[in-house]
Amino acid sequence: MDQVTLKSLAKELNLAVSTVSRALNDSYEISAETKEKVHSLAKKLNYQPNPYASSLRKRSSNTIAVILPEIANNFFSLVINGIEEIAQENGYHVLIYLTHESHQKEADFIRHLTNGRVDGVLMSLSGETDDISHLQELKNSNIPVVFFDRICERLSTVKVTTNDYESGYQATQHLINKGCKQISYLAFSKNLSIDQKRRQGYIDALKDNQLLFREDMVINCGNDQEDNYKKIKTLLSSSQVPDGIFASVELLAILCYEVCRELELNIPGKIKIIGFSNLRTASLLHPSLSTITQPAFEIGKQAASALFQSFRKKQLVLEDKKIELLSELIERDSTK
Amino acid sequence: MDQVTLKSLAKELNLAVSTVSRALNDSYEISAETKEKVHSLAKKLNYQPNPYASSLRKRSSNTIAVILPEIANNFFSLVINGIEEIAQENGYHVLIYLTHESHQKEADFIRHLTNGRVDGVLMSLSGETDDISHLQELKNSNIPVVFFDRICERLSTVKVTTNDYESGYQATQHLINKGCKQISYLAFSKNLSIDQKRRQGYIDALKDNQLLFREDMVINCGNDQEDNYKKIKTLLSSSQVPDGIFASVELLAILCYEVCRELELNIPGKIKIIGFSNLRTASLLHPSLSTITQPAFEIGKQAASALFQSFRKKQLVLEDKKIELLSELIERDSTK
DNA sequence: CTGTTAGCGCATTCAT
DNA sequence: ATGAATGCGCTAACAG
Numbered sequence: 001m002d003q004v005t006l007k008s009l010a011k012e013l014n015l016a017v018s019t020v021s022r023a024l025n026d027s028y029e030i031s032a033e034t035k036e037k038v039h040s041l042a043k044k045l046n047y048q049p050n051p052y053a054s055s056l057r058k059r060s061s062n063t064i065a066v067i068l069p070e071i072a073n074n075f076f077s078l079v080i081n082g083i084e085e086i087a088q089e090n091g092y093h094v095l096i097y098l099t100h101e102s103h104q105k106e107a108d109f110i111r112h113l114t115n116g117r118v119d120g121v122l123m124s125l126s127g128e129t130d131d132i133s134h135l136q137e138l139k140n141s142n143i144p145v146v147f148f149d150r151i152c153e154r155l156s157t158v159k160v161t162t163n164d165y166e167s168g169y170q171a172t173q174h175l176i177n178k179g180c181k182q183i184s185y186l187a188f189s190k191n192l193s194i195d196q197k198r199r200q201g202y203i204d205a206l207k208d209n210q211l212l213f214r215e216d217m218v219i220n221c222g223n224d225q226e227d228n229y230k231k232i233k234t235l236l237s238s239s240q241v242p243d244g245i246f247a248s249v250e251l252l253a254i255l256c257y258e259v260c261r262e263l264e265l266n267i268p269g270k271i272k273i274i275g276f277s278n279l280r281t282a283s284l285l286h287p288s289l290s291t292i293t294q295p296a297f298e299i300g301k302q303a304a305s306a307l308f309q310s311f312r313k314k315q316l317v318l319e320d321k322k323i324e325l326l327s328e329l330i331e332r333d334s335t336k
Numbered sequence: 337m338d339q340v341t342l343k344s345l346a347k348e349l350n351l352a353v354s355t356v357s358r359a360l361n362d363s364y365e366i367s368a369e370t371k372e373k374v375h376s377l378a379k380k381l382n383y384q385p386n387p388y389a390s391s392l393r394k395r396s397s398n399t400i401a402v403i404l405p406e407i408a409n410n411f412f413s414l415v416i417n418g419i420e421e422i423a424q425e426n427g428y429h430v431l432i433y434l435t436h437e438s439h440q441k442e443a444d445f446i447r448h449l450t451n452g453r454v455d456g457v458l459m460s461l462s463g464e465t466d467d468i469s470h471l472q473e474l475k476n477s478n479i480p481v482v483f484f485d486r487i488c489e490r491l492s493t494v495k496v497t498t499n500d501y502e503s504g505y506q507a508t509q510h511l512i513n514k515g516c517k518q519i520s521y522l523a524f525s526k527n528l529s530i531d532q533k534r535r536q537g538y539i540d541a542l543k544d545n546q547l548l549f550r551e552d553m554v555i556n557c558g559n560d561q562e563d564n565y566k567k568i569k570t571l572l573s574s575s576q577v578p579d580g581i582f583a584s585v586e587l588l589a590i591l592c593y594e595v596c597r598e599l600e601l602n603i604p605g606k607i608k609i610i611g612f613s614n615l616r617t618a619s620l621l622h623p624s625l626s627t628i629t630q631p632a633f634e635i636g637k638q639a640a641s642a643l644f645q646s647f648r649k650k651q652l653v654l655e656d657k658k659i660e661l662l663s664e665l666i667e668r669d670s671t672k
Numbered sequence: 673c674t675g676t677t678a679g680c681g682c683a684t685t686c687a688t
Numbered sequence: 689a690t691g692a693a694t695g696c697g698c699t700a701a702c703a704g
Contacts, residue, residue, distance in 0.1 A: 003452075005681060016691040021683060029689060046473075048451030052392040053681030056696050061388065063431075070417070072633075077413045081406070084434050093453070094432050095399075098420050115384030117429075137382075297408075341697060352675045357699060365673055389697035392680050 004047045013037060024049070060119050063093040064307060067109055067123040069101045069150070073250065074278040075296045076124070079148065082300020083122060090308045092119075101223045103128035110134045114141040120307045125150040127189035127223055144310045144318050148303040149294070153193050156320035158310075160303045162327045164194045167292045168201025170329050171246050171274045174290060176209050178272050180244030184217045184235060186252040186275075198248050198276075217242060221252055228252065232259045241265070247275030257289060276327075294327045340383045349373060360385070396455050399429040400643060403445055403459040405437045405486070409586065410614040411632045412460070415484065418636020419458060426644045428455075437559045439464035446470045450477040456643045461486040463525035463559055480646050480654050484639040485630070489529050492656035494646075496639045498663045500530045503628045504537025506665050507582050507610045510626060512545050514608055516580030520553045520571060522588040522611075534584050534612075553578060557588055564588065568595045577601070583611030593625060612663075630663045 006024075010017045015034070023030045023038035024047075041047075055061045066083055068076050080096070087094045095118060099106040106126045111134060113121060121143060127150075135155050138145055148160040175183050185202045189195050199218065206213045219235055221228040232252075235242070236259055247253035253275025257267070265271050268288040277291040302323055310318050342360075346353045351370070359366045359374035360383075377383075391397045402419055404412050416432070423430045431454060435441040442462045447470060449457060457479060463486075471491050474481055484496040511519050521538045525531050535554070542549045555571055557564040568588075571578070572595055583589035589611025593603070601607050604624040613627040638659055646654050 003681095006683095007681075017682080018684075018692080019690055021681095022690090025683080031689060034689080046447065046450070048448065050392070050681050051451055051453045052388045052397065053696090054683080056386070056388040056392055056680090056698090057682045057684085059696075071407075071420075072410070072413045072417050074408070074410075077408045080432070081408050081434065084407075084432060088434075096416070096420060096430050096432050098417065098424075111382070112384065114382075115387055117387045339697095342699095343697075353697090354676080354699075355674055357697095358674090361699085367673060370673085386697050389680090390699075392682090393697080393699045395680075 004042075004045045005050070009038065009041055009045070009047060013041060055116075059116065061093075061117060062091060063095060063118045064120045064122060064304075065095045065097060065109075065113055065118040067097045067099060067106065067121060069099050069124060069126050071096075071098060075149070075250065075294060078278060078296030079124075079300035079303075082297040082302075083304040084300075086301050086304035086308065092308070099126040101126045101128055103131070107134035110138050114138060114143065118143070119311060120144040120146070122146050122148065122303050122307060124148055125152055125192060127192060130191045144307060144315075146303045146307045146318070148299050150192050150194055157318045158303075158306045158321045158323070160299050160306065160323045160325070161194070162294045162299070162325050164197035164327075165201045167276070167327045167329070168198035168246070168248075169205045170201070171198075171290075171292050172202045172205035173209070174274055174329060174331070175244035175246060175272055176205065176211065178244070178268070180242075180272055181211065182217065182240070182242045183211070183244040183246060184219060184242040186232070186245065186247040186249075186256060187218055187220050188249045188252060189222065190220060195248055202246055216240075225251075225255070228255055229259065232256055233263070236260065236263055236265060236271075242271065244272045245274070247273065250275060250277040250279070253277055253289065253291075288332065290332050291330045292327050293330055295325050298325055340378075340381045341386070345374065345377055345381070345383060349377060391452075395452065397429075397453060398427060399431060399454045400456045400458060400640075401431045401433060401445075401449055401454040403433045403435065403442065403457060405435050405460060405462050407432075407434060411485070411586065411630060414614060414632030415460075415636035415639075418633040418638075419640040420636075422637050422640035422644065428644070435462040437462045437464055439467070443470040446474050450474060450479065454479070455647060456480040456482070458482050458484065458639050458643060460484055461488055461528060463528060466527045480643060480651075482639045482643045482654070484635050486528050486530055493654045494639075494642045494657045494659070496635050496642065496659045496661070497530065498630045498635070498661050500533035500663075501537045503612070503663045503665070504534035504582070504584075505541045506537070507534075507628050508538045508541035509545070510610055510665060510667070511580035511582060511608055512541065512547065514580070514604075516578075516608055517547065518553070518576070518578045519547070519580040519582060520555060520578040522568070522581065522583040522585075522592060523554055523556050524585045524588060525558065526556060531584055538582055552576075561587075561591070564591055565595065568592055569599070572596065572599055572601060572607075578607065580608045581610070583609065586611060586613040586615070589613055589625065589627075624668065626668050627666045628663050629666055631661050634661055 006017045006020050010020045020038050023035045071077060084094055097109045103126055106129060132152055132154060135152055146158045151159040151161055185199060187195050187199055203213050219231050232255060245256055247256055256273055260267055260271060274290040278293055278296050342353045342356050346356045356374050359371045420430055433445045439462055442465060468488055468490060471488055482494045487495040487497055521535060523531050523535060539549050555567050568591060581592055583592055592609055596603055596607060610626040614629055614632050
């Protein structure tokens with residue numbers, strides 16, 4: 001079957017291509033009658049404008065990119081849901097790029113995207129990222145960027161986060177309230193500001209409760225799960241086993257739980273765990289695992305909304321603005 | 337900063353645009369020397385080819401679409417991971433569309449995608465879909481489609497599934513082995529072949545074990561969670577409470593578990609549950625919930641691979657081929 | 673091996 | 689209110 005184009009429509013109707021184009025774009029300078037004729041034929045033949053021709057001409061793509069560390073993770077899944085919903089409402093398309101926490105991939109994606117494929121970028125940094133020259137380049141190329149969760153503090157643009165410092169503080173306070181004296185913090189990337197803030201909340205909560213902060217109670221985990229496993233196992237096998245653990249991300253909370261089970265450490269009798277987590281299946285979790293749950297869906301919606309708002313205002317350089325949403329502390333070790 | 341184009345490169349080097357184009361595409365008919373000059377300047381100026389111009393000309397987009405019911409669900413998250421990985425390897429871009437189980441949205445997306453935005457489509461049907469005319473149109477427009485999991489039996493193309501009939505049988509047999517006499521099946525969409533197959537496995541397992549199959553033990557759930565909740569509650573509040581439940585999807589397993597807890601039905605003493613589920617956090621699940629786990633990541637990879645293979649062969653009409661992967665039965669109620 | 677020319681489908685400027 | 693002509697940036701057919 002032949003492709004339906006403006007040209008073929010024009011021919012069929014004995015009109016000029018430009019007239020058909022204007023009619024379909026609802027231009028004010030086309031008579032109602034002509035518009036009607038054009039629209040009805042377009043509908044009949046299921047005319048679909050070629051997006052590449054249109055984007056080439058208009059220099060805008062109606063497409064945004066989402067760059068993420070990973071997706072097999074409830075937090076990012078929910079964020080994508082939020083983004084996709086807002087994108088649909090605005091008639092935009094969503095491209096997904098996964099970095100798998102690799103700085104190299106992140107930089108490659110971004111350098112590629114300066115070619116005009118997308119009108120804007122939503123992103124959450126990879127844990128490896130410390131050099132931000134690729135982000136700087138993106139900004140210089142006038143493509144609006146909105147960061148969410150794992151933001152880049154040093155770049156002036158819109159950032160959507162949650163109250164990480166307070167959450168870290170609350171989580172630690174929660175463990176202290178449950179009677180913990182020796183609390184360990186499982187960090188996942190010292191490059192990321194969210195980690196730093198959660199960590200600072202942890203440290204301050206200890207201080208405010210007159211508990212000793214010990215450097216060796218902070219376990220710096222990374223992207224290598226094998227290695228993380230070993231580090232946690234070492235911690236929990238030592239003579240100085242903590243009686244509380246605060247995991248800064250879901251994956252570490254789970255890993256930690258698994259090690260505890262392996263070592264037959266009684267939860268929550270001998271050791272209490274709290275972690276960041278966004279499982280919708282929270283009710284199925286082991287009853288001893290309390291969580292800090294971020295409003296992931298809302299984060300996605302807010303981030304996307306901020307981007308689309310900038311499109312409407314035609315401002316390519318976004319103002320430096322922080323949107324802070326609140327996480328929720330969900331207790332699950334109280335009744336047991 | 338001015339945009340770097342073939343034209344600007346050509347001007348700078350005193351070459352024709354076509355020569356530059358060929359050099360960058362590593363054409364055999366360009367001298368090594370010229371290639372070198374072109375490549376080094378392109379690199380220096382960070383030349384990025386305009387994807388829209390290129391796609392318009394080549395009539396191919398290096399982009400695929402993934403159409404899914406939802407994503408806040410471990411199965412589909414893992415599938416996307418697999419797809420994205422293969423897409424990256426092949427230098428393709430991935431567009432995501434979520435139908436939220438709406439037939440209307442599914443049809444809209446697909447009709448839109450006949451415009452050439454993508455070179456191929458990977459999809460899993462919405463639960464509402466029974467009319468397949470939109471799928472037929474997609475095929476007629478010569479865009480290759482690969483279905484995974486929620487496939488369309490009636491359309492001849494590549495389909496990637498798991499052994500749903502056998503899984504349904506095994507799950508039911510598992511409950512029977514644990515001593516269940518009255519087993520209920522929670523269906524999620526009678527339109528979908530995967531539901532039908534899982535259901536048939538359930539029915540046959542009952543028969544093979546000389547257990548009575550009762551129509552009222554099949555609960556036809558749908559997309560409305562409130563309604564599903566009520567139906568499950570009614571089932572579990574009746575005088576004929578089943579002693580085993582087989583949930584055909586993760587969401588229903590979770591819902592069922594919640595209702596049991598609400599009604600204070602002892603699990604697994606009074607009632608046993610098994611459900612399809614793809615939680616990576618399986619170790620954190622309540623010990624009583626056994627699962628059938630699909631190889632989601634692998635499904636994504638296989639589906640994407642099949643699509644890219646068809647691109648390489650330049651065959652737009654895919655052969656009718658079924659790839660069946662195996663799910664895994666994970667027991668978690670044996671040791672307790 | 674390289675240059676000239678044409679055209680992908682669309683939106684827009686300039687005519688009328 | 690409509691048509692003709694131009695060009696977005698690129699690839700490819702054709703010419704030399």
